[in-house]
Amino acid sequence: MILDKEFIKYAFKQKLMSLYAEDISELNKYHYFTALGNLVKDYISEGLMKTNKYYLNNRQKQVYYFSMEFLIGRLLESNLINLGIRDVCKEALTDLGVDFNEVLSVEKDAGLGNGGLGRLAACFLDSMASIGIAGHGCGIRYKHGLFEQKIVNGYQVEVPDNWLKEGYVWETRKPHKSVIVKLGGTVDLIKENDSFKVIYKNYEPVLAVPYDIPVVGYDNNIVNNLRLWSAETVDEDFDFSSFSNGDYLKAVEYKYSVESITQVLYPDDSNEKGKILRLKQQYFFVSAGLQSILRRYEKLGLPLNKLDEYIAVHINDTHPSVAIAELMRLLVDEKSMPWEEAWKITTNVMAYTNHTILAEALEKWPVDMFKKLLPRIYMIIEEINKRFCAEVFDEYNGNWNKVNEMSIISNDTIRMAYLAIVGSHSVNGVAKLHTEILKNQELKNFYDFYPEKFNNKTNGITHRRWLMESNPKLTNLINETIGTDWIKHPLELKKLESFAHDSSIQDKFANIKRDNKITLSNYIKNKYNINVNPNSILDVQAKRLHAYKRQVLNVLNILDLYNRLKENPNLDIVPRTFIFAAKASPGYHLAKQVIKLITSVADKINNDTSIGDKIKVVFLENYSVSLAEKLIPCTDVSEQISTASKEASGTGNMKFMMNGAVTIATLDGANVEIKEAVGEDNIVIFGLTASEVIEFYKNKNYHSRDIFNNDPRINKILTQLTNGFLNVSNYEFNDIYDNLLFKNDEYFVLKDFDAYVNAQNKINQLYTDKAKWQKMSIINIANSGIFSSDNTVAKYADEIWNIKKVYLKSQALD
Template sequence: NGGLGRLAACFIDSLAAHRLPGHGCTIRYQYGLFEQKIVGGNQVELPDNWLRDGFAWEYRKPDKSVDVKFYGNAYMREVDGKLELVHEDPTIVMAVPYDLPIVGYHDATVNTLRMWNAEVNRDFSDYGTLTQEQIHQRRQYRDFVESITRYLYPDDSTFEGRRMRLIQEYFFVSAGVQSIVRHYKKTGMNIYDFGRKIGIHINDTHPALCVAELMRVLVDEEQLTWEDAWAITRDTIAYTNHTIMPEALETWNVDMFRPLLPRIYMIIDEINRRHLEEVRRRYPGNEEKVRALSIIEDGVVHMARLSVVGGHSVNGVAKIHTEILKSTTLHDFYEYTPRKFNNKTNGITHRRWLMGANPELTALIDESLGSRAWHRFPEQMDGLHPFVEDAHFRKRLMEIKRLRREGLARYIEGHNGVRLDPDSMFDIQVKRIHSYKRQLMNILHIMYRYQRARQDKNYLTQPVTYFFGGKAAPGYYIAKETIRLINAVADRINKDRSVNDMMKVIFIENFGVSIGELVYPAADVSEQISTASKEASGTGNMKFMMNGAITLGTLDGANVEIREAVGDEHCVIFGLRAEEVMAYYETGTYSAWDEYNTNEKVRTVLNQLIDGTYGDFRSLYDYLLQANDEFFILKDFNAYDAARSEVMKRFHDKKGWARTAAMNVAYSGRFSSDRTIDEYARDIWDIKPLIIS
C-alpha cells in the first residue's frame, strides 16, 4: 500500500514485460489501510475490505502450504557429538499461498505474485472431544492466526500493534523463504549453488528477517555448516533502502523480539557476534565503531543493519538518496563495505501511468514516433525530442491536457460538489500526508495568496485550482490537523465570490491508484516540495512528468534527476539544499521564532491559525513555533512564494508552457521502471530475459 506497494507493482509489471524471471512475495491482507472519508473537514477512517468481492485471478494452492513457528522455547543440545536445535512448544501457523499471475505485455511470460494467507494448523481444525479449557485455548489460537493477515500496517503506536507488525513480517518472510528453498530443491540442483541461482531482494526493512530465516533453513533443516550457510545467504540477499526517515528504519526491542521468535533471535545474535569479531579486527580498540556497526545495540535489533550485513548489495533509490545513505544514514557501513553500495533510481510503469491513464497522449506519441515499440522499450520516447519544437505536436498536447482537465473537473463536481474551470491552472499535490512532504507549507501559502487576493483584485492574474489528496496515518495528529486545515481553507475560498472565479481549493477524498489515473494526466503543476534530504525518490513526480506537468519542487529525491533531464527552463526549483538542511540539524542554529519575527508573510499566515480566520488551529501554530519547525516550512516560505510566482509567469507564456510540457513528456522514458528493473537485473541479480515460445 502507498508508495512502496505501488513501486513493487510497477516492478513486477516491468519484470514480466522484459521477460525476466522474477516473482513477488507478500501477504494476502483482508483489509487495506482504510477507506478515507472527509466528514466536517476531518479525516474519518472506515474499513477497506479488499476481499469483500473476491478476486477472480488468485489461485489457492493448499498443497504448497508451509508451517511458520512462533513463540516456544528454542535451544541447542548435543547429540552424537553434534549440536542440534530443539524448539519446544511453538505456536504453529499454516501459511497457504494464493498465486496471482503477472503477465508480460503482449508476451508469453507469466511470473507470479505469491500472497500468503494465515490459517489454523491442520492439527487444530477438529475440536473433537475436548475440555472447555482446551476449546478456549484453540479459540484463542484461531483468533491469533486469523489476526495475522487481517490488517495491512497495524497501528505501531501501541505494543500490540508493533508486535503484530513483527509477526506479519516474519510470517511472510518464513513462508516465502521456505517456499523458495523447497522449489529450488525440487529442481535437483545442488544446495551449495543456491546463491548463484537464486536472488532474494529485501524491499525496505519489512522483509529484513529473510537474512536470519534463510540461515535457519540452511543450518537447521539442510544441515549446512554455519560458514557455508552464511556464504550462501550473503550471495543470495540484496537490500534496497527506501527512506532515511527514522520511523521507517525498523528496530525491535529484544524483550519483545526474543520470546516471539526465539530461534531467529539466536541466529541474529550469532550473526552479530561473528560480525563484530570482524569489526574489532578491522578497528582494534574502537568500541564506538563497534557500536555503530552492531546489529543489536542497547537491547534493540536494527533491521537496516541486519539487511546490510546479511547481503551482497545495498542500494538507494535516487542519486541524492544514495549519497545521503553513504554520507550519513549508513555511513559507517559504507566505510566498512563500500563495494556493496550502489544506486538504482526508481521508476514507474509507463504502461499504466501513461498508456493506461492517458490513451489520447499515447496515441499522439504512437503517431509521432511512427511506432509502438516504445510500449515495451520506453527509452525510445527519446525520439520525441525533435517534436518539442513542433508546433502541431505542442498544440495537440495542450488539447489533450485540457481534455484531461475536463475529465477531472467532472469527477470533482460529482464527488465534491464544486464546479471547476478547466482552463484554470491545475496545481496538484497528491501523496501521503506527512510533515516532511510539507502539505502544510502548500496550504499556508494558499492562505497567503487568498489574503493578498482579497486586498488587491489585480493580484491574481490567472485562475488556479489547487488540489490535495492523500491519507494521514490514523495516529498521526499533525497530519490529520493538516487535512482539517486544508478543508477549512477550501470551504472558505470556494464560497467567497470575490475570488472563487480565480482560485479554488480541492481535497480529493480517498486518493488511490484509480483516482490517480484521472489526476496525473490533468495536472499542469506537480508539487514535489518535501524538505530536501527527506524524500528518498518519489514516484508521483515521474507520473506527473510523464503526462506533461512541470515540476515545482526542492532538490530532493528524483527531482534532482528530473531537473538534470529537462533543465532549469522546464522545471522550477526552490528552497534549502540537502546539505544546508543537514547542517541546520547538526548545528541546531535554526530558529522558527526568528522566521516568525522577521518575516511578515510568515507571521501573517501563522496568526491566522489562532485568530479564528479558519477556526482553531493552535496545534499547527505550536507545532511550527514551539516545536521549531522540524521540516523548515517557514524557512522555505519566501522561496516557495517566489517559485510559485515564477510558475505563474511561465504559464502565461502559452507557447513556452506547451514547450515545457512537451519537454517533460519527451524526457520521461528514462523514468520508466523498465529501466530500473533492467539495472537491477544487470548489476544486482545477474539475470537475463528468457524468451518463452
C-alpha cells in the same frame, strides 16, 4: 487459443452462462466484469503454467522480490494491454451492447499497499515480466488492506477496505502449497556429534496459505507470479474441549490470534500489541516465502550449495530483513549446513534496497519482544552479530566505539537495517542524492566497511500503466508523432523533444490536457459538488501525508494567495485549482490534523464569492492507484516539495512528468535527476539544498520564530490558524502551530516559504505564455523515458541479481 473478436464474444457469453446461468440481457456490469476477468485469467493461466515450465526445464535463475506492499491497482485493463487484446475486447463487448469502460470501472483496487513503496514493487513486477526477467513477488494477502479513507466534517475517518468482499478474480488459492510458520515457544539445542540439533517446543503454528496472482509481460508471452500469503489456523480452528468446559474465549483465541496476522497493512504500532503484530507479519511472510522458494529449488535436483547461482532474494526496504536470519535457520537447522557455508550462500542470495533515511522507517525491535516471539531467530541474529562485531573489532584495531556504533544489537535493541546490510551482498539507494546521503551520512560506517556493497538504482515507473493505460489520448498522439518503438524501448520517447516547438503538436497536446481536465472536473462536480474551471492551472500534491512531504507549505502558500486576493480582488493571476490527495496513518495525529486544515481552507475559499473563483481547493478522499490514473493525466503543476535530503526518491514526480506536468520542487530525491534530464528551464526549483538542511541540523542555528516575527505574511497566516479565521475552534490547529514555532519547524516549512511563494509566482508567469508552457510540458514527456522501471529493473538484473533476460518464442504459448 487465439482471442479474436468472434471468439471473445462467444467465450464471454459462455462464461456468463457458466457463472450465472442467465442470459446476458439479465445481467449487469458487475457480472460482465467477473466474466471477462475470468475469461482473461483462463488465458493468462496457460501462459503462467508454460512460463513456469520453461523456467524449470531450463533451470533459469529467478529473483523473488520480498515487500510488505504491492500496490497493484486494477489489473483488467493492464492485462488486456499487455496481452495486446484491449481493443479487440472492447469491440467484442460493444457488439454485445456492453459498455467496456463501465466494465473496467467495476474492478476494485487491490488492498495490498499504501504509497510509493508498494507502487514501486508493482511497477517492478510489471517490468520484470515485460523485459523477460524471471522475477516474482512475495508479500501478504491483507484482508482489509490499509483502510478506506472517508472525509467526515473535514476529518479523516478510517473504515475497513473490503476489497475482497466479492472475491478477487485474479487470485488462485493453492492450499496444497501451504507451509507452517512457527511463532513463540522455546528452543532447546541438543548436541549431536559435532553439531547441534534444534528442538522447537510449545510454539504457535500458523498455516501460511499461498494465493497466486499472475503478472503479465507486455507482448512477450511471459507470465510471472505474485505470491501472497494468508494466515490460517492449523487443522481445527475451534477448540471444542475448551468450549464444552465453558472457556468460550479460549476456544476461539487461537483462531483470532492467527487470522489477525493478515487482517490489515501496517497495524497501529503506537502500542506494544501493534508492534508485536507488525513483527509477526514480517516474519510470517518471509518464512513462508523462503520455505516455498527452497521447496521449489529442490525440484531442480541441484545441490543446496549452489542455491545462490539459481536464486536471488531482494529485500524491498527494511521490513523483510528478517529474511536473512530465516534463511540461515532453514539452511543450518533444517538442512544441516555448516554455518560458514550457509552464511556465504545467504549473503550471495540476499540484496537490500534502502528507501529512507527517516529513523522511524529503519526497523528496530526491542530485544525482549523479539526474543519472545522469535526465539531461534534471535539466537541466529546474536551469532551473526557476534561474528560481525569481531570483524569490526579486528578491522579497527580494537576500537570498541566503532563496534558499538555498528553492532546489530545495541542497547537492548535490534537494528534491522544493520542486519540487512551485513547479510546482503548489495545495498542500494533509490536516487543519486539518496545514495550519497546514505554513503556519506546515515550509513557512513557501513559504507567505509563495505564500500563494494553500496550502489545506486534510481527508482522507476512502468510507462505502460502510467502513460498507455492512464492517458490513451496522449499515447495516441505520441504514436502518431514518433511511432511506437518507445513502448518497448522507452528511451525512444526522447525523439518527441524535436517536436517541442511544433505549434501543431503543442495545440494537440493542449487539447488532450484540456479534455482530461474536463473529465476530472466532471468527476469532482459529481462527487464533491465543487465546480472546477478546466481552464485553471491544476496544481496537484498527491502522495502519502507526512510532515516531511510538507503539505503544510502548500497550504500556507494558498492562504497567502487568498490573503492577497482579499486585499486586491483584481490581482492578475491565472485561476488556480489546488488538489490534494493523501492518506494519513491512523496513529499519526499531526498528519490527520493537516487533512482537517486542508479541508477547512477549502471550505473557506470555495465558499467565498468575492475572489471570483480564482482559487479552488479540493481534497480527494481515498487516494488510490485508480484515482491517480484519473488525476495525473490532468495535472499542470506537480508538487514535489519535500524537505531536501528527506525524500529517498519519489515516483509520483516521474508519473506527473511522464504526462506533461511541470514540476515545482526542492532538490530532493529524484527531483535532482529530473532537473538534470529536462534542464533548469523546464522545471521550477526552490528552497534549501540537502547540504544546507544537513548543515542546519548539525549547527542548530535555525530559529523558526525569527521568521514568524520578521515576515508579516507568515505572522498573519499562522495567526489565522488559531483565531477562528477558518471557522473552526481556535485550538483546532494548535499542534500544527506549535510544530512550526515551538518545536522549531523540523522540516523548514517557514524557512522555505518565501522561496516557495516566489516559485509559485514564477509558475503563474510561465503559464501565461501558452507556447512556452506546452514546450516545457512536451520536453518533460520526452525525457521521462529514463525513469521507466524497465530501465531500472534491467540494471538490477545486470548489476545485482546477475540474471539474464528470457526470450520466449510465441509458439511456446500456442
